Amino acid sequence: MFGSPRRMYVSESPIGGGTGFLTDEQERARTGSNLEGLGRAMLGALLRGLLDRGVEPVLGNAAAELITEGGAVTGVRFANGDAVRTRRGVILATGGFERDPELTTAFLRGPMSHPAGVPSNTGDGLRMAMRVGAKLGVMREAWWVPVVAEPGDPARQYALNGVQLVQRERSLPRTIMVNIRGQRFTNEAANYNALGGAFHAFDPTRFRHVNQPCWIVFDQHFVDLYGGYGVAAGGEMPDWILRADSVRELGARLDLPPEELDATLARWNTLVDQGHDDDFRRGDSAFDGWCGDRTHYPDRRSTLGRIDRAPFYAAPVYSSTLGTKGGPQTTVDCEVLDVDGSVIPGLWAVGNAMAAPTGMVYGGAGGTLGPALVFGFRGGRSAAAAPARE
Numbered sequence: 159m160f161g162s163p164r165r166m167y168v169s170e171s172p173i174g175g176g177t178g179f180l181t182d183e184q185e186r187a188r189t190g191s192n193l194e195g196l197g198r199a200m201l202g203a204l205l206r207g208l209l210d211r212g213v214e215p216v217l218g219n220a221a222a223e224l225i226t227e228g229g230a231v232t233g234v235r236f237a238n239g240d241a242v243r244t245r246r247g248v249i250l251a252t253g254g255f256e257r258d259p260e261l262t263t264a265f266l267r268g269p270m271s272h273p274a275g276v277p278s279n280t281g282d283g284l285r286m287a288m289r290v291g292a293k294l295g296v297m298r299e300a301w302w303v304p305v306v307a308e309p310g311d312p313a314r315q316y317a318l319n320g321v322q323l324v325q326r327e328r329s330l331p332r333t334i335m336v337n338i339r340g341q342r343f344t345n346e347a348a349n350y351n352a353l354g355g356a357f358h359a360f361d362p363t364r365f366r367h368v369n370q371p372c373w374i375v376f377d378q379h380f381v382d383l384y385g386g387y388g389v390a391a392g393g394e395m396p397d398w399i400l401r402a403d404s405v406r407e408l409g410a411r412l413d414l415p416p417e418e419l420d421a422t423l424a425r426w427n428t429l430v431d432q433g434h435d436d437d438f439r440r441g442d443s444a445f446d447g448w449c450g451d452r453t454h455y456p457d458r459r460s461t462l463g464r465i466d467r468a469p470f471y472a473a474p475v476y477s478s479t480l481g482t483k484g485g486p487q488t489t490v491d492c493e494v495l496d497v498d499g500s501v502i503p504g505l506w507a508v509g510n511a512m513a514a515p516t517g518m519v520y521g522g523a524g525g526t527l528g529p530a531l532v533f534g535f536r537g538g539r540s541a542a543a544a545p546a547r548e
């Protein structure tokens with residue numbers, strides 16, 4: 159299975175209020191009994207459901223083309239030339255198109271440089287659906303998420319696919335994000351999907367996206383209290399995170415106006431002292447502090463904290479996506495519609511391969527997997543109930 163095991167419950171992960179670290183003893187015990195958590199645990203249960211019903215997935219053979227007869231989808235051809243005829247049709251479950259730069263440039267509404275989905279999500283299902291005349295929807299949207307990326311060869315990096323989501327690191331106190339002008343530009347602790355909008359802001363005068371690239375900035379007290387970026391509290395930050403003895407030096411090394419960065423941090427510290435972020439209202443929403451310092455939750459101090467203890471640190475933050483949202487439009491049972499709005503017989507699409515039922519919105523924790531499971535179930539049920547061909 160793709161990825162590396164995370165042998166923890168959601169409640170033990172930072173997003174569930176835990177530390178994200180297991181004791182050596184826990185790690186050993188869970189490894190010994192092959193206990194997995196998070197996404198791989200969910201996939202394990204789904205796989206078990208298949209195996210219990212005698213269905214054995216075939217791996218390593220990419221679907222390439224739909225076979226049609228008389229306007230109905232009747233099978234699929236694979237990249238190696240093999241083909242299967244199906245009795246009821248085909249369900250597209252090939253994920254999004256976040257790994258195809260041509261498709262992301264053509265369709266997404268703003269910059270997206272470091273996709274977090276699996277490398278094989280190259281929009282094959284989208285192309286297959288387009289070739290049989292599907293009506294597309296939600297093509298501009300994605301499950302936006304900010305990430306940091308360790309420079310260098312992605313295969314050698316510690317985080318998934320070379321990128322690491324920054325959720326806790328930007329919600330905790332004592333950290334902010336700044337743009338190329340050295341200024342804050344958003345509520346850093348906002349939900350990651352909505353935050354995508356801040357990365358897409360465009361300056362018509364300079365003719366560029368003003369908040370990409372941007373940097374997350376934090377101080378030594380942050381490191382001592384919380385760690386982050388794969389390092390436990392009090393640990394040594396990795397080499398690829400820039401560090402400087404003063405804010406001005408940090409600004410100079412990032413090629414930002416040093417006096418502007420200085421003023422930004424001074425303003426931030428004033429806002430923290432007064433207990434309210436007048437500029438971007440960070441901490442006003444209960445969401446903001448949830449991934450912050452839970453010892454202060456629900457007080458704003460769970461996400462507001464001064465940045466004043468040298469050395470100071472910075473890492474580039476990129477606009478990324480957990481997966482794209484666009485694809486063929488469907489009925490509520492995931493049957494794919496053609497450009498005129500009629501059902502294409504024998505074709506269903508589910509998960510990130512379908513036009514997302516949530517549009518541009520993210521509904522909260524499980525906001526992507528929840529709908530994927532619900533509509534996967536509906537699509538499967540609809541396909542199973544379709545009349546079988548000889």
Ligand SMILES: Cc1cc2nc3c(=O)[nH]c(=O)nc-3n(C[C@H](O)[C@H](O)[C@H](O)COP(=O)(O)OP(=O)(O)OC[C@H]3O[C@@H](n4cnc5c(N)ncnc54)[C@H](O)[C@@H]3O)c2cc1C
Nearest residue numbers: 220221252253274275278282480481509510524525526527
């Ligand atoms: C790091 C990360 C963390 C996430 N955390 C959460 C979370 O906490 N909660 C949440 O709700 N969501 C989360 N998500 C999002 C969630 O994982 C995805 O939205 C979800 O997996 C989409 O499901 P899917 O089955 O549609 O596509 P995917 O899970 O992307 O699977 C698509 C599959 O299709 C395969 N494929 C592609 N092309 C072909 C082809 N031509 N032939 C055959 N197979 C093909 C791919 O290899 C892939 O295995 C996270 C995503 C990432 C990347």
